[in-house]
Amino acid sequence: MNNVEGKLFIEPERYEFTAASIHQFELARRDFFKILGAGIAVFAVAKDAPAAQETAPGHRSFHNEDLPKDISAWLHVGEDGSVTGFTGKAEIGQNIRTELAQTIADELRVPFESVRMVMSDTALTPFDAGTFGSRTTPTMTPQLRRVAAAARDILVEAAAKEWNVAPTGLVAANAKVTDPASGRSLKYAELARGKTLAQNLPAEDPITPAIDWTIAGKAIPKVDGRAFVTGRHQYTTDLQPAGMLYGKVLRPPSFGATLTSFRQNETKAMPGVFVVRDGDFVGAAAPTEREAQEALDAVKAEWKEVTQISNKELFAYFKQNGAAKTEDRFRKQKGSIEEGLANAAHRLDATYSVAYIAHAPLEPRAAVAQWTDGKLTVWTGTQRPFANRDELAAAFRLPESSVRVIVPDTGSAYGGKHTSDAAMEAARLARAAGRPVKVVWTREEEFTWAYFRPAGVIEIKSGIASDGALTAWEFHNYHSGASGIETPYVVANQRTEYHQVPLILRSGSYRGLAATANHFARETHMDALASTAKMNSIDFRMKNLADTRMRAVLEAAAKSLGWPRKKTREGQGFGIACGAEKGSYVATCAEVSVDRGSGAVRVVKLVEAFECGAIVNPDGLRNQVVGAMIQGLGGALFEAIEFENGRIKNPRFSSYRVPRFRDVPEIEAVLLDRKDIPSAGAGETPIMAVAPAIGNAIFDAAGVRLNNLPMVPNGLRLA
Amino acid sequence: MAKLTELEVNGKRYPVNYPPDTPLLYVLRDELGLTGSKYGCGEGQCGACTVLIGGAPRRSCQVPASAAAGKPVVTIEGLEKDGRLHPVQQAFLDAGAFQCAYCTSGMIMSSVGLLQTNPSPSQADIVQFLQGNVCRCGTHPRIIDAVCQAAKIMREHGR
Numbered sequence: 079m080n081n082v083e084g085k086l087f088i089e090p091e092r093y094e095f096t097a098a099s100i101h102q103f104e105l106a107r108r109d110f111f112k113i114l115g116a117g118i119a120v121f122a123v124a125k126d127a128p129a130a131q132e133t134a135p136g137h138r139s140f141h142n143e144d145l146p147k148d149i150s151a152w153l154h155v156g157e158d159g160s161v162t163g164f165t166g167k168a169e170i171g172q173n174i175r176t177e178l179a180q181t182i183a184d185e186l187r188v189p190f191e192s193v194r195m196v197m198s199d200t201a202l203t204p205f206d207a208g209t210f211g212s213r214t215t216p217t218m219t220p221q222l223r224r225v226a227a228a229a230r231d232i233l234v235e236a237a238a239k240e241w242n243v244a245p246t247g248l249v250a251a252n253a254k255v256t257d258p259a260s261g262r263s264l265k266y267a268e269l270a271r272g273k274t275l276a277q278n279l280p281a282e283d284p285i286t287p288a289i290d291w292t293i294a295g296k297a298i299p300k301v302d303g304r305a306f307v308t309g310r311h312q313y314t315t316d317l318q319p320a321g322m323l324y325g326k327v328l329r330p331p332s333f334g335a336t337l338t339s340f341r342q343n344e345t346k347a348m349p350g351v352f353v354v355r356d357g358d359f360v361g362a363a364a365p366t367e368r369e370a371q372e373a374l375d376a377v378k379a380e381w382k383e384v385t386q387i388s389n390k391e392l393f394a395y396f397k398q399n400g401a402a403k404t405e406d407r408f409r410k411q412k413g414s415i416e417e418g419l420a421n422a423a424h425r426l427d428a429t430y431s432v433a434y435i436a437h438a439p440l441e442p443r444a445a446v447a448q449w450t451d452g453k454l455t456v457w458t459g460t461q462r463p464f465a466n467r468d469e470l471a472a473a474f475r476l477p478e479s480s481v482r483v484i485v486p487d488t489g490s491a492y493g494g495k496h497t498s499d500a501a502m503e504a505a506r507l508a509r510a511a512g513r514p515v516k517v518v519w520t521r522e523e524e525f526t527w528a529y530f531r532p533a534g535v536i537e538i539k540s541g542i543a544s545d546g547a548l549t550a551w552e553f554h555n556y557h558s559g560a561s562g563i564e565t566p567y568v569v570a571n572q573r574t575e576y577h578q579v580p581l582i583l584r585s586g587s588y589r590g591l592a593a594t595a596n597h598f599a600r601e602t603h604m605d606a607l608a609s610t611a612k613m614n615s616i617d618f619r620m621k622n623l624a625d626t627r628m629r630a631v632l633e634a635a636a637k638s639l640g641w642p643r644k645k646t647r648e649g650q651g652f653g654i655a656c657g658a659e660k661g662s663y664v665a666t667c668a669e670v671s672v673d674r675g676s677g678a679v680r681v682v683k684l685v686e687a688f689e690c691g692a693i694v695n696p697d698g699l700r701n702q703v704v705g706a707m708i709q710g711l712g713g714a715l716f717e718a719i720e721f722e723n724g725r726i727k728n729p730r731f732s733s734y735r736v737p738r739f740r741d742v743p744e745i746e747a748v749l750l751d752r753k754d755i756p757s758a759g760a761g762e763t764p765i766m767a768v769a770p771a772i773g774n775a776i777f778d779a780a781g782v783r784l785n786n787l788p789m790v791p792n793g794l795r796l797a
Numbered sequence: 798m799a800k801l802t803e804l805e806v807n808g809k810r811y812p813v814n815y816p817p818d819t820p821l822l823y824v825l826r827d828e829l830g831l832t833g834s835k836y837g838c839g840e841g842q843c844g845a846c847t848v849l850i851g852g853a854p855r856r857s858c859q860v861p862a863s864a865a866a867g868k869p870v871v872t873i874e875g876l877e878k879d880g881r882l883h884p885v886q887q888a889f890l891d892a893g894a895f896q897c898a899y900c901t902s903g904m905i906m907s908s909v910g911l912l913q914t915n916p917s918p919s920q921a922d923i924v925q926f927l928q929g930n931v932c933r934c935g936t937h938p939r940i941i942d943a944v945c946q947a948a949k950i951m952r953e954h955g956r
Binding site: 170171172173299300303304306307308309310311312313315316318324366367368438439440441442487488489490492518520521697701702704705706707708709730731732736737738739740742745 | 815816819823826827830831832833834835836837838839840842843845872873874876877882886887889890893895896897898899900901902905923924925927928929930931932933934935936937938939941
C-alpha cells in the first residue's frame with residue numbers, strides 16, 4: 079500500500095488541475111436502461127476528444143482550462159416523466175445539487191420537483207476531473223443545458239411523429255409537448271413510454287439565454303433541506319453497512335517518520351480485532367472505535383524521525399530555496415521595470431507573508447470501504463471521486479472497473495478533500511478484516527495529516543507618477559502559488575513571477591488558492607500607494623483600472639457602504655479592496671474598530687459586491703458569498719497553523735481559532751446579476767478581498783500597516 | 798461507574814451494551830444508530846454533537862453515557878412530531894440556514910435549548926449562546942435569523 083500520509087506531495091489544483099479524461103463510457107447503454115427503466119436518454123459527447131493524458135503533479139499546464147472531453151453528462155427521461163441528471167460533480171455544501179437540477183428543469187421545461195440528480199458515483203456518473211476551481215457552474219451547467227435541450231428536441235420530434243405534423247410548430251412546456259394548431263398535447267411521460275432511445279448529443283443545440291430563464295435564476299431552496307434539519311441525511315461518517323468494523327490508523331510522531339520496529343503483543347488476543355502492518359502503515363479494525371484505539375494503544379512501534387523546518391525559519395527558507403530558474407509559465411513580463419521605476423515620482427517596496435492555514439471542514443475526512451468478490455466499493459467525502467478511484471485501483475493493483483467510489487453529500491471541503499487518504503486506509507483495513515470498515519479521522523488527525531493552504535512570501539516593487547498612475551509593478555510570490563498573481567491594474571511596465579519552493583508541510587488547494595495571498599499583498603500595497611499619492615483609496619484604484627466589470631463592483635461596494643465615510647468615533651476605520659479571478663469580480667469594504675488601549679480589533683461591518691455573470695440561484699449564491707466572507711475573516715485576523723520539527727502544535731479547535739458567532743460582523747452582500755454574461759463559479763472569488771479590506775481599514779483606524787496574515791492573532795501591537 | 802443497561806432517547810427505551818464511560822455520542826451513533834448527532838472535535842469545542850439531556854443542551858462527546866441514565870435524552874431525530882417539524886427546524890429550513898449542514902443538528906439542538914430557558918432572546922443572547930457551535934461554512938447570520946424567527950413562532954403559538 080502507498081504510505082500516503084508519509085509523503086509530501088503537492089495537490090494538482092494548486093496549479094489549476096485541468097487534465098482531460100482518457101476514459102470511455104463504461105456503462106453499456108443496455109445496462110443504463112436496466113438501471114433506470116425505459117425512456118429517453120441523451121449523452122453529452124464532445125467532439126474531437128483530445129488524447130490528453132493526466133500528467134504528473136506539478137507539470138500541468140497553468141492556464142489551460144479544458145474539460146474532460148468525452149462524455150461529460152447525461153440525462154434520462156423516464157416512462158413516468160421523472161427526469162434524472164447525471165454528473166460526476168460532488169455536493170459539498172456549495173448547493174450545486176439544487177443549481178444543476180434547476181438548470182435541467184429550466185431547459186427541459188419541466189417542474190423543478192421532477193428532476194433528480196445522481197452525482198459523483200464512479201459507477202453511474204460520467205468521468206469528472208473533480209469539483210474544484212469554481213468550474214461546475216461555468217462548465218457543467220451549459221453541458222446539462224445542452225443535453226436537456228437535446229432531450230426536449232427528441233420529445234418534440236416524437237410528438238410530431240405521433241401526430242404526423244412538422245416538429246417546428248410544436249411547443250415544449252410544463253413537461254408536455256403541445257400543438258398550438260390543434261390544441262392537443264402529450265406529456266413527456268407518454269412520449270417516453272415504451273422507448274429505449276439513447277442519443278448522443280447532436281451538434282450544439284442553442285440553449286436558453288439567461289434573460290429567458292424561468293426556473294434557473296430563482297432562489298430555490300436547497301433540495302432535501304428537510305433531510306438536513308432532521309438529521310436524516312447520511313454523510314459518509316454516518317454510514318453503517320451490516321457487519322461494519324471501525325478502523326483507526328497509528329500515526330507517526332512527526333511528518334516523514336518511518337517505522338523501524340513494530341511489535342504486536344496483547345492485541346492478538348483481542349477477539350474480532352484486526353491489526354494490519356503494511357510498510358509504514360499500521361492500522362486496526364474492531365467492532366467499536368474504542369476497541370480499535372485500544373488495539374493500537376497496545377502496539378509497540380518505534381519510529382525514525384527527521385529534523386524539519388519550524389515556523390520560525392519558514393520565511394527565510396522560502397527566500398533561500400526559491401527556484402533559481404522559474405518556469406516560463408510562472409513568469410510574465412511587459413515593458414521595462416527599470417524604466418518604470420526610474421520615471422516614478424514615488425516608489426514603494428514592501429514584503430508580505432501568509433501563514434499555513436487549515437480547511438477544518440466540520441465533517442472530517444472519512445471513508446467506508448467494502449470488498450465483495452475482489453471488487454472494492456468506497457463511500458467517501460471527496461471532491462475528486464474518479465481520481466480517488468484511480469488511486470485506489472493503483473494501490474490495490476486492480477482494474478479501474480473493479481473500484482467504485484461514491485460520494486454522499488459531504489460536510490464541506492473548501493478545497494481540502496482532494497486526496498484519497500481515508501479511502502486508502504479504510505480499504506486496506508477492510509481487505510484485512512474481510513468486512514466493511516469505516517475510518518473517520520479525529521479532529522487532531524484532520525489538523526495534522528490532511529494538507530494545508532501553503533504559506534508564502536510576496537515581494538512587491540512599485541512606482542507611481544505624480545498623478546497617481548502606476549509606472550512600474552514587480553511582484554514575486556514565493557511558494558504560496560500563482561492564482562490571481564496578475565494585476566488587474568493598467569501598468570505599462572510589469573513583471574510577475576511565482577517561485578516554486580520545496581514543500582515544508584503537505585500543501586494543496588484551499589478555497590481561492592493563492593489568489594487570497596496575492597490579493598492581500600496587491601490590494602494592501604495599492605492602498606499604501608494611494609496614501610503615498612495622497613489620494614482616496616477608490617479614486618486611486620479607479621485611476622488605474624480600465625476593466626468595467628471591476629469598476630462596477632468597486633462602485634457598488636462603495637455605494638453600499640456609503641464611501642467615503644466620516645469617522646464618528648475613536649478607533650473607527652474603513653477599508654476597501656477588489657479583485658477578479660476565475661471569471662468573477664469582487665469588491666469588499668470593511669469597517670473596523672480598534673481599541674488602542676487593549677489592541678483589540680473588531681470587524682464591525684463587511685460589505686461585498688460580487689458579480690459572476692448571470693446568477694443561477696441567488697439564494698445559494700448569497701450563502702456562498704457570505705460564507706466566503708466569514709471564512710476569509712478567519713484567515714485575515716487569526717487563523718494560523720503552528721508547527722515545529724514535523725509536529726503541528728495547535729491541532730484542535732481549542733488551539734486553532736476559527737471564526738465563531740462573536741467574530742461575525744454585520745454583513746451585506748450585493749449581488750450584481752449580469753444576464754448578458756455567461757455564469758461563472760462563485761465558491762472561491764468572494765474570499766479574496768476580505769483580508770486586504772480589513773487590513774486597509776485597520777490602517778485607516780490606527781495608522782499601522784499589517785503586511786502578514788494573520789494580521790492580529792494576538793491583537794494589534796501599537797508602538 | 799454505575800452499570801448502564803438502558804437509555805431513554807426520544808421517548809424510547811434502548812438497551813445499551815457499550816461500557817458506561819463511553820461518551821454518549823458514540824452510544825447514540827454507533828450502538829443506537831442515531832447518527833443525526835455529529836462528531837466534530839471530541840473536545841466539546843464545536844457543538845456538532847449537542848443533544849438535550851434532561852432538557853438541557855449538552856455536548857454528548859463530553860458526557861459519559863452513564864451520566865444520561867435515567868434522564869430523558871432528546872436528539873435531532875426526536876424533534877419532529879407526527880411529520881411536523883419543530884419550529885426551530887422549520888425556521889432553519891425557511892431561512893436556508895445551512896450549507897453543508899454538518900453543524901445543523903448541533904445548531905438546532907443548542908437553539909432549542911436556548912429557547913426553552915429564554916423564549917425571547919436578543920441577537921446578543923443568541924450569539925452568546927451559540928458561541929460554542931462552529932459553522933465552518935459561515936452561515937452564522939442566517940442561523941441567527943432562524944433562531945429569532947423560531948422564537949417568534951414559538952411565542953405566538955405558546956410552545
